[in-house]
Structures are given as C-alpha cells and as structure tokens.
Amino acid sequence: MKPLLELIGETAPYARAFDVTVKDDVVLGWFKPEQRRHSETTLLSLSEMLRSMALHGALIGAAANPVKARHYYLGSRAELRVFPVEATESEVFQCVGRLEGIDRSNLFPLYRVSGTCLTDRGERYAELDGALLVLTEEEFVGLKGADASARPSWSPGQPSPYADPIRPMTLEWMEPGRMLRASLPGLPREDFAGHFDLRPLCPLTLTLANACSLVAHFPGHGRFWVSRCAISCKDVVDPGQAQRLTCVSDGAGRFVITVESDAGQRLGRFKLEVVSA
Numbered sequence: 001m002k003p004l005l006e007l008i009g010e011t012a013p014y015a016r017a018f019d020v021t022v023k024d025d026v027v028l029g030w031f032k033p034e035q036r037r038h039s040e041t042t043l044l045s046l047s048e049m050l051r052s053m054a055l056h057g058a059l060i061g062a063a064a065n066p067v068k069a070r071h072y073y074l075g076s077r078a079e080l081r082v083f084p085v086e087a088t089e090s091e092v093f094q095c096v097g098r099l100e101g102i103d104r105s106n107l108f109p110l111y112r113v114s115g116t117c118l119t120d121r122g123e124r125y126a127e128l129d130g131a132l133l134v135l136t137e138e139e140f141v142g143l144k145g146a147d148a149s150a151r152p153s154w155s156p157g158q159p160s161p162y163a164d165p166i167r168p169m170t171l172e173w174m175e176p177g178r179m180l181r182a183s184l185p186g187l188p189r190e191d192f193a194g195h196f197d198l199r200p201l202c203p204l205t206l207t208l209a210n211a212c213s214l215v216a217h218f219p220g221h222g223r224f225w226v227s228r229c230a231i232s233c234k235d236v237v238d239p240g241q242a243q244r245l246t247c248v249s250d251g252a253g254r255f256v257i258t259v260e261s262d263a264g265q266r267l268g269r270f271k272l273e274v275v276s277a
Contacts, residue, residue: 007062008055009072009140013160014194014203015055017095026098027060033093035209036164039216041277042082042225043090043125047165047209049117050080050231053128054205056095057113061132064099064111072140072196075204076110078130078231090119100129109134140198144236147199154193161191165209169245171217180214180247186240202237204268207245211257211270214247218255223277230271237267 004020004027020029035048044052058073065071097115104110110131117126135143154160170183184207192200208231215221237243247257253275259268 002068004059004062007065007068007070008058009070009196009198010055010058011194011197012156013154013158013162014051014192017052017055017059020059022063025064026096027056027063029056029059029095030092031095032091034160034163036166038166038213039221039223040212040225041223043085043087043119044093045209046080046082046212046226046229047205048162049082049126050078050128050208050229051162051203051205052093053080053095053097053115053117053126054078054130056097056115057111057128057130057132060097060099060113060115061111061134065134070137072135072137073111073132074135074236075231075233076105076131076133077233078128078229080126080128080229080231082126082225082227083124085119085123085125087119087121087123090121090125092120093125094118094120097128103131105133108139137198140196144199144201149189151197152190152193152200161193162203162206165191165206166213167210169210171214174246177219178249178251180217182210182214182245182247184210184243184245186242189239192239200239202239202241204231204233204236207237207243207259207268208270211245211247211259212272214245214257215255215272215274218249221274221276224274225277226272226274228273231268233268235265235267243267
C-alpha cells in the first residue's frame, strides 16, 4: 500500500506529519510545532492545533478508504477541545485517531473522525471530533475546478507561509467592546502552498489564525487561550478572494466569529470559549 501521505491532496509545507503508522484501526503520527502563537499562551496556537489534527483526520480517512488512490478530504465541521497540561514546552506532538463512521451528504461520503493530540510526555493536550467530505480527484476538479497556473513553488528549507499566518487586516468597531469587524484582503496563491496539490485553496486554519487574533483586541483578553472551538465550513476561499470577519463577544469569554465574502456569502463560523491569561 502507498504511504498515507501520498493518498491525500495536502503536501508540504501544509502537510508535515512524520512516522505515520496504522495499528488495527488506529492511525498514529507525529509533528513538530512551527507556528508563532502571538497572544495565545498555550503550547500551540489554536490554528496550528487544528491544522495538525485536520491533516491527521485526512490520514485517518485515507487509511479507512477502501480505494487506495488519492482523495481529497475537505473539513465540513469540527469540535476541538484543549486541556491544561503540566508541560511548558513540547518538541514534538503525537496525534492518535480513528474513523468513527461514514454518513452521506447530498453528493459525497462524509467521514466522521476523532483524534487525540499528546505532548512528547504523553499528556493529553487536545481532542477533536470532525467530519470530512471525501472526493476523488475528478470530483474535486468538478467541484472547485482545475488550476491552469503552475503550482506555488516551495522547497524544504524555505520559510513556510504557515509559520506566521496572521496577515494585516483593517479593523472597525461596530459596537465598542462587543462587536469587531475585520477585512482580510485576498491572499496570494503562495500563502496556500500545499493546500491542495491540484489547486491552491485557503486553509480554514489560516482564516482561524486571523480570527483568533481578533480576540486580543477585546478588553481583558490581551493574553488568552482557547479551551473549546466549534467550527463549521460552508465554502473554501480562493486565492485573491477577500474575507470579512465579524467577531462578537458575549462578555463571558465566549466569542462567535462569522466569516463572509465581500458579497456577504457565508463561508464559515467559529465559536470560541476563551480563558484570559
């Protein structure tokens, strides 16, 4: 059987798992943290945690898929929980997960996956339950189109666009201290290197990194960590497509961040439970 990393549409630098193995129905893999955390005080930023576990979800799907050819595993929804740990650093993290079941969307299979992330000391750091749409290469092209341009170039040793995914945004308080709106300009294809091989599309985790950065602008949240995040995704953002993020606080550590296109099309939503540090 081909290595699992050859059976998914994500490549480096987005994908960076190593020592991926399958034992019975459980998929195990390791990754090294690389992303700047800014105002977040946990061992990993929320967006890097989601990127690593979402990639692991795709590997779980590839292991469970009876057709051993490249497929595209697109995140539809996820629930992520982060736990306090004693460790103050971790050079590597391990992801462990399995397929929980298969449902059907209107057109494609929907794989339900679960996973746990552990520190290098074996402490439980995070858990994720999620759902992935499963597409063949032909279905992926039919849904999102083929990319006529050359794939964004990236070579090992080059800086990763995911090491610091927060981009300059224009901010406007709609209701001071309660509702903040941000305009995220369209990003170049190079920022999406490795996501995916057939066509670069904005990773939801890149949007999440910028969404989380908005929390630090609210009173009392200059330093924080996210204990829980519920994610829903309606569509994937293309290169050059601007995004509008609206962050609403209920004043009790809960935030809802809605992502829309410039035309007002709903693209996704994040629900965060935040603990000030």
